[in-house]
Amino acid sequence: MSAQKRPFSVADYLYLEKHMRAFFVRLLNMLIGLVFYALGIVVTMQANVGYAPWEVFHAGLSGTIALSIGLISIIVGVVIVIIVTAMGEKLGLGTISNMLLIGIFVDIILIIDIIPQMESFIYGSMMLIVGLFTISIGSYFYIGSGFGAGPRDNLMVVLARKTKIPVGVCRSLIELTVTISGWFLGGMVGAGTVITVIGIGFCVQTTFKILKFDVTAIKHESLSDTFAFLTAKRNSGNENI
Numbered sequence: 001m002s003a004q005k006r007p008f009s010v011a012d013y014l015y016l017e018k019h020m021r022a023f024f025v026r027l028l029n030m031l032i033g034l035v036f037y038a039l040g041i042v043v044t045m046q047a048n049v050g051y052a053p054w055e056v057f058h059a060g061l062s063g064t065i066a067l068s069i070g071l072i073s074i075i076v077g078v079v080i081v082i083i084v085t086a087m088g089e090k091l092g093l094g095t096i097s098n099m100l101l102i103g104i105f106v107d108i109i110l111i112i113d114i115i116p117q118m119e120s121f122i123y124g125s126m127m128l129i130v131g132l133f134t135i136s137i138g139s140y141f142y143i144g145s146g147f148g149a150g151p152r153d154n155l156m157v158v159l160a161r162k163t164k165i166p167v168g169v170c171r172s173l174i175e176l177t178v179t180i181s182g183w184f185l186g187g188m189v190g191a192g193t194v195i196t197v198i199g200i201g202f203c204v205q206t207t208f209k210i211l212k213f214d215v216t217a218i219k220h221e222s223l224s225d226t227f228a229f230l231t232a233k234r235n236s237g238n239e240n241i
Contacts, residue, residue, distance in 0.1 A: 023229070026145045030094055031101075033142025038105030039115075040138055043131030045069075046115045049124040050190020053175035053182070053197065054152065060185025070107030074100055080151040089158045090222045092148015099151050121191070128192050132200050136207035144213060148220045172197075 044052055051059055054076075055069070062072045077099035085091060109115065118124035143149070149157065152174075159170045175197060183189045208215060221229075 019229075026147065029141045030097060030145035030147050033138045033140065033145065034097060034101045035105055036138030037098075037135055037142060038102045038138075039109060040131045040133075040135030041102070041106055042109045042115050043134055044128050044192070044196065045131075046117045047124040047128035047131060047192055048118045049121055049128055049195070050192030051182075051188050051196075052200070053179040053193065056182030056187035056189055056193060057178040057185070058182070058187070060182035060187030063186045068107050069110070070103035070105075073103035073106060077103070077151040080155050084151065084154045084158045087158045087162060089154050090148075090224075091154075092220055092222050093226050094142065094145060094147030094220070095150060095154060096223070097147070098142070098149075102150075124192070125195065128195055129199065129203070132196065132203040133207060135200070136204045139204060140207060140211055140213055143215055143218060146218050146220050147226070148222065 041052070041055060045055055045059075050056075054073075058069050058072045058076065061067075061076070062069045065072075067075075081091065081095065081099055118127050156171045156174060159174070160166065163170070165173075179189060179193060207213075
C-alpha cells in the first residue's frame with residue numbers, strides 16, 4: 001500500500017478559489033485601510049493647529065535626528081513591536097503592515113504635496129475633524145480585515161493586560177507620555193492636539209456606528225495562522241491506494 005497524490009478535482013479548485021478570493025479581499029481591505037489611515041494622518045498634520053499625540057512625538061524626533069516623519073514612524077513601530085513581542089503579545093500581518101506601510105504612505109503623500117496647509121484656525125480645525133474621520137474610515141477597513149492590531153494598539157493592550165489598568169487609562173497615559181516627549185523634542189502641540197485626544201473616540205465611534213461595524217466581533221489572525229493557511233494542503237489531495 002502506498003500513498004499516491006490524486007489529481008485536483010473541480011471541487012478542489014473551487015475550494016481553493018473560494019478561500020483564496022476571501023483572503024485577497026481581506027488583504028485589499030487592509031491596504032485600503034492603511035492608505036486612508038496615512039491620508040488621515042497627513043490631513044491632521046496639514047490642518048496646522050497642533051499634531052495628534054503620536055505625530056507630535058514623530059515630528060519632534062524627526063526634527064531632532066533629521067529623518068523623515070514616515071521613517072521615524074516605522075522605526076518607532078519596530079521598537080514597539082520588539083517590546084510587545086517580548087511581553088508575549090502575538091503579532092499579525094496587519095501589525096507588520098501597519099508598522100511598515102503607514103510611514104511609507106505618509107511620506108509619499110507629503111512628497112506629492114496634494115494636501116494644502118491651512119493658515120486659519122477655523123479652517124484648520126474643520127480640516128482636523130475631516131482627518132480624524134478619514135483615520136476612522138481607515139480603521140474600519142484595516143481592523144475589519146482581521147489581520148491583527150497595529151503596534152501602538154498592541155502596546156495599549158499589553159500594558160492593560162500586564163498592569164490591570166483599564167484600557168482607556170492606558171491609552172491616555174501612553175498618549176500623554178508621547179505628547180510631552182514630542183513637545184520637548186520640538187513637536188507642534190496646539191489646540192488640535194487636545195481636539196484629537198477628545199475627538200478621535202467620537203469620530204471612530206460615529207464612523208463604526210454608521211457602517212454598522214462591531215469591532216469586538218472581529219477575530220484577529222496571527223502571523224502563524226496566516227502562514228498555516230497559505231501553506232496548508234487539503235487532506236483530500238492525497239489518497240491511499
